[in-house]
Amino acid sequence: MWAIIVNSCLKVPRLVGRWQLGVAYAWQKFYEEAALQTDFEKLPDCIAKAEQAIQQRLAESPPPLTDSAEFDAIGKALAALAVLKAQANQQPFERPPDEERVGGYMA
Numbered sequence: 001m002w003a004i005i006v007n008s009c010l011k012v013p014r015l016v017g018r019w020q021l022g023v024a025y026a027w028q029k030f031y032e033e034a035a036l037q038t039d040f041e042k043l044p045d046c047i048a049k050a051e052q053a054i055q056q057r058l059a060e061s062p063p064p065l066t067d068s069a070e071f072d073a074i075g076k077a078l079a080a081l082a083v084l085k086a087q088a089n090q091q092p093f094e095r096p097p098d099e100e101r102v103g104g105y106m107a
Contacts, residue, residue, distance in 0.1 A: 024070075024073075025057065025070055025073065026053065026057070027050070027053035027054045027056070027057045027074075027077075028073070028077070030046070030049045030050040030052075030053040030054075031050045031053070031054070031077045031080075031081070033046050033049070033050070034046035034047045034049070034050040034081060034084060035080065035084065040088055043084065043088045044085070044088055047081050047084055047085050047088065050077070050081055051078070051081060054074055054077060054078060057070075057074070058074070
């Protein structure tokens with residue numbers, strides 16, 4: 001799932017119309033740090049920094065003045081950050097004992 005979250009928001013168009021992975025906008029480095037953070041204790045701070053960077057960017061050049069590709073990437077990043085925030089707020093996942101699982105599913 002992490003790969004989906006990272007890849008969906010870091011794809012940005014090149015001038016020739018091809019897609020590349022990488023940081024094209026200043027706020028994306030903060031988003032990438034949050035999306036790739038594996039320490040759940042650090043995750044809320046990373047998410048907050050990413051959201052703050054995005055809000056700062058929107059304050060500098062609000063839509064529709066923001067480049068449409070960047071605005072699309074911002075929307076995807078905010079949605080992904082919401083998912084990460086929800087996951088970070090959940091209790092740690094406890095796997096049910098194997099005897100309660102049948103074929104990978106709960107019995």
